């Protein structure tokens with residue numbers, strides 16, 4: 636992997652919902668890059684543009700202006716069909732609500748993206764994921780037979796099974812108690828450290844964000860600063876600084 640090219644980046648990214656009097660400027664000329672093999676959290680007050688940024692980075696929505704580059708691929712130049720293929724093959728998703736298929740076993744859920752993409756399952760990679768995520772004994776279980784934390788670990792394995800360029804996680808611990816949430820974040824971090832995966836996570840929780848290697852702060856649709864090697868206290872202080880109107884967080 637070429638480590639000098641970010642896994643994903645935004646250049647001059649803007650998103651306006653609606654027009655005229657009711658126009659909402661959700662993102663304003665955002666420039667941000669996410670390095671390959673890094674775990675980044677996106678934080679900011681409610682309405683600051685976190686979900687909008689993640690949706691644009693993942694090719695789930697179109698920007699009003701600017702570009703999104705996944706590696707060297709400019710998402711804004713792709714038609715719907717190629718964008719769908721790109722999402723299937725090069726992007727992974729982890730959602731707050733797990734979104735597992737109830738009638739499928741854990742293993743069937745994990746390999747589903749390969750089936751949808753018509754690709755053979757890389758068994759060695761699957762084995763590695765299953766071991767790192769501690770799912771070996773659970774592969775034959777249905778979601779209803781798994782704890783919330785285990786279900787989210789299955790969802791993480793599913794997101795990683797195609798070896799995507801980037802995994803986007805949207806509040807992945809939002810439905811978990813703090814013990815299970817901490818465990819899931821530790822597993823996610825292990826996937827980054829040991830498998831070289833790239834994870835971009837949106838969260839409201841400073842403790843969750845502190846599991847990342849870097850926190851990018853958004854305020855009012857703009858990048859308001861970032862914290863490297865964050866601690867929960869540093870993240871809290873950063874959010875407080877945003878609320879009290881101090882501009883940059885470093």
Ligand SMILES: Nc1ncnc2c1ncn2[C@@H]1O[C@H](COP(=O)(O)OP(=O)(O)OP(=O)(O)O)[C@@H](O)[C@H]1O
Nearest residue numbers: 652653659661679680681682683684685686687688
């Ligand atoms: N589909 C939409 N139509 C109109 N406005 C929207 C739409 N989606 C988001 N917005 C607005 O854009 C702004 C940014 O929203 P976004 O959901 O990206 O923020 P967020 O930081 O993820 O918020 P939260 O933390 O509350 O989830 C908000 O003012 C929101 O109301």
